Amino acid sequence: MAGGDGSVAMTPHVLIVAGSDSSGGAGVTRDVETIAALGLRSCVAVTAVTAQTHQSVEWIEHMPPGFVAAQMRAAIAANCVKAIKIGMLGTTGAVAEAATVLRDHSDIPGVLDPVLASSSGGALIVEGAVAALRRDLLPLCRVVTPNLPELALLTGSAAAPDEASAFRQAEELSRTVWTAVLVKGGHAHGSEAVDLLVQPNRPPLRFMAPRLAREMRGTGCMLSSAIAASLALGASLEESVRSAKQHVFEALGGPK
Ligand code: PLP
Numbered sequence: 001m002a003g004g005d006g007s008v009a010m011t012p013h014v015l016i017v018a019g020s021d022s023s024g025g026a027g028v029t030r031d032v033e034t035i036a037a038l039g040l041r042s043c044v045a046v047t048a049v050t051a052q053t054h055q056s057v058e059w060i061e062h063m064p065p066g067f068v069a070a071q072m073r074a075a076i077a078a079n080c081v082k083a084i085k086i087g088m089l090g091t092t093g094a095v096a097e098a099a100t101v102l103r104d105h106s107d108i109p110g111v112l113d114p115v116l117a118s119s120s121g122g123a124l125i126v127e128g129a130v131a132a133l134r135r136d137l138l139p140l141c142r143v144v145t146p147n148l149p150e151l152a153l154l155t156g157s158a159a160a161p162d163e164a165s166a167f168r169q170a171e172e173l174s175r176t177v178w179t180a181v182l183v184k185g186g187h188a189h190g191s192e193a194v195d196l197l198v199q200p201n202r203p204p205l206r207f208m209a210p211r212l213a214r215e216m217r218g219t220g221c222m223l224s225s226a227i228a229a230s231l232a233l234g235a236s237l238e239e240s241v242r243s244a245k246q247h248v249f250e251a252l253g254g255p256k
Contacts, residue, residue, distance in 0.1 A: 011040075012080055013075075015076065015079075016028060016031040016042050017045045018046070018047060019124065020050060022050065023052045023217075025054055025119075025216075025218050026217050028044060031222075031224075034221070034225040034247070038226060041079075043079050043081065046068075047063055047087075048060055048061060048062045048124075050124075055120050056121075056122060057122025066097060068094045069098070084111070085110075085225050087224065088115040089129065090125055095129055095133050095137055109143075109231045110140060110142055111143055114130075114146050116150050119217045120217070130154065138173075139179055144182070145184060145224045146181070146183060147183075148184075151173065166183050166196060170183045171198050179200075180197060181198045183195060183196045191211055192209065194207070205241075207242065207245050209249050209254065212249070212252045222251060223244050223247075
């Protein structure tokens with residue numbers, strides 16, 4: 001391969017489709033860091049460049065949708081991509097382009113973190129793109145990983161006040177888009193952080209971890225990247241969620 005590194009190209013890669021975050025707290029940096037920590041290599045399609053501190057989103061420049069697709073296709077052509085992690089897409093055009101690439105590579109599992117806002121509160125997706133996300137992208141992904149506010153937006157409901165309501169919303173979403181839904185309970189209350197995995201035609205699963213006092217930006221990015229890394233290595237979705245949760249728990253300072 002002229003000028004290339006064949007041995008690197010053949011190692012399993014996770015393709016990250018996400019925005020950059022200048023603070024380093026979330027987005028592409030967090031994704032690359034997570035995938036590297038789990039022993040895999042990553043390649044990248046940048047959807048947006050953002051200027052952020054840990055407190056606020058100051059500026060967003062969206063990449064042209066066609067350029068997002070071109071980066072994805074080039075990354076897949078250059079490497080042995082075994083999973084695709086999708087984070088911030090930002091615009092309806094980027095959602096449509098990412099969906100087209102995913103459709104062309106339906107053998108590669110996609111993990112979608114439906115990023116709607118920064119943990120600091122700033123919107124990271126334009127109005128109207130949420131409907132496109134649900135209609136065009138969710139059905140193509142192996143799993144989607146909303147937190148409670150994201151789940152509410154995707155189902156057009158109020159934020160679930162308890163686990164039973166979160167389960168009902170996840171069940172409805174999973175049934176309509178025919179995709180696994182992992183609801184992150186980080187925004188809920190109680191001494192345990194409970195995540196629910198709801199899949200079509202399978203019994204739901206509960207994943208529990210003691211709630212840690214420490215808060216950190218980018219844990220959604222970290223969890224979805226860790227799931228993608230595990231799927232890339234051939235693990236089942238259940239195993240991938242379990243190991244990814246453990247990875248985030250340890251990153252938050254939880255015992256090994
Ligand atoms: N992607 C980008 C570019 C971001 O800036 C953020 C949050 O700031 C996220 C994704 C989502 O981060 P989290 O993992 O905290 O949901």
